[in-house]
Amino acid sequence: MPSSNRRTLLGAAAVGASGLVSFEHIAEAAQEAAANDHGKPGEGGFGRQAVQLPAGAKVAYHDPKDVAAMPDFRFSLDGNVPKITSGGWAKEATVHQFPISKGIAGVHMFLNPGASRELHWHAIAAEWAFVISGRCQTMVLEPSGASEINNYMPGDLWYFQKGHGHSIQTIGNEPCHFILSFDNGAFSEHGTFSITDWMDVTPKDMLAKEFGVPRDIFDAFPKGETYIQAGPVIPVSDAMDAPWPRESTHKFRLLQDRRAVRDFEGGQFYLATIEEFPASKTMSGGIMVMKPGEMRKLHWNVNANEWHYYLKGKGQVAMFGSGGRGKVAEFSPGDVAYIPMGFGHAIRNTGTEDLEMVQTWDNPLFEEIDLDRWIAASPRYLLQNNFAGVSPDNIGKLKQG
Known part of the structure; x- marks a missing residue:
């Protein structure tokens, strides 16, 4: 994507001594449950009154009686009910809880030290991730038999294609937080194809034949899905790293790679499209930082839906849906926003501190018009x-x- 076509913003970055965004505050912000009452569904909208048309008159695209209807585009991800297992938890926002989000689903996941999100795959969605805090390791296997093992720090990204087997495990003494985004709003993290679940329901004689071992060794295997399994801490020094044997690695160091930096007056935006991150074949994403009172200008996305997770600060999004429909929503840490493709919108920092958000698009090379x-x-x-x-x-x- 040409640099002139990249996301433009007015704002200020929270920059650490290294010149990169500092994430010391992120773990605290991510733990704040968004328990605020943001109003009843449908509140906060604005729209012109419908005008009665002459008999036989037609209006393209919209029923004139519904011009004021505008779907809710804010959801409290961190206020949602978590799935909790022995090693951590996950909270999700899918189209089932957040009806407008047809193109993108999201998850906030927390792994205790030593815990792993077990080996699994997704049948209907690719996975894009941003590490908020802590360290973790992923393993991925593709159909060709090629595999990769990578270690991650805060600010790193990963991307796994739909159907590719993978896992996530905390390394070091600290827990790991990360945000997951999927290119299908109907995808549920709570309904993945997990290795313990599969082996539990498979006849033991088949497992014995598969691995060439006695069937009784499977008596000790977990009964049912472990999902996030607790375990002994893996020291960072012991965590093996086996990078992909070619350039299209599943790992991208968003806050370390200068190709991702978009410098603007008073702010920075870190973005990875397929040009910077070739493995990310269906999604783009990054992190935006905005100074108090500043605004990401009015624009629309030409070829992608847009999803936000708010890390820090207070924001406001105004969205235009054509036909006289518009709505404004307020956002706090733990909230997510969803902007359908083609809907006009702007983002403003309404707080007294920097606004930070993770953003993803369901197109590897998204385009927009200001x-x-x-x-x-x-x-x-x-x-x-x-x-x-x-x-x-x-x-x-x-x-x-």
Whole structure:
């Protein structure tokens, strides 16, 4: 994607001594359950009153009686009920809990030291991840038989294709937090194909034949899915690292790779598309930091849905859905937002500290158009026609803005 087509923003970065975003606060922010009452479903919307059309008149795309209807696009991921097992927990936001999110599902996962998210695969979705805090290791196997083992730190990304077998395990003495995003809103992390579940329901004589061992050794295997299994701590020094044997590694060091940095006046955005992260074949993603009072300008996504997880600060998103429909929602740490492809929107920092959010798109090379650039590229006489009643001087100010 050309740099001129990248996400533009106005804001300020929280930059550490190394020149990279500091994540010391993230673990605390991620643990805050978003228990605030954000209003009843449907509140916060705005829309023009429907106008009764003459008999036989037709309006494309929208029923004029429904112009004020706008779906909720905020969901409290960290306020959702977790799935808890011996080694940690996971909270999810799928289309079943968050109906607007048809294209992308998300998960906040926590692994205790020594715990592992067991070997598993996803039948209907690829997985994109951002590490918030702690360290972990992943293992992935593709159909060709090639495999990779990688170690991760805060700010790193991974991506696994749909159907590829993989696992996640904490390394070191600290727990590990990460955000997962999937390119299918119907995908549930609680319904994956897990190795313990599979082996438990498979006849022991088949397992014995598969591995060439006596059937009775499977008597001691777990009964049912372990999901996130507790275990002894793996020291970082003992965690083997076996990188992919070619360039398309499943690991990307988002906060360390200068190719991902987008410097803007007062802010930074770290973005990995397929150009920077070739393994990420169906998704793009990164982290945006915005200064108090600043705004990501009005724009729309041409070829992708957009998903946010709020790490720090307070934000506001205004969304436009055509047909006179619009809605504004407030966001705090632990909340997620979903912007359908083509819907106009803007993001503003309404708090007193930097706003930080993880963002993903379900396209490896997403495209967008900014409102101010659209106006600047349009002839004055066209704008004068579209905005009938606005003075030429004010039209000129819009074009120069």
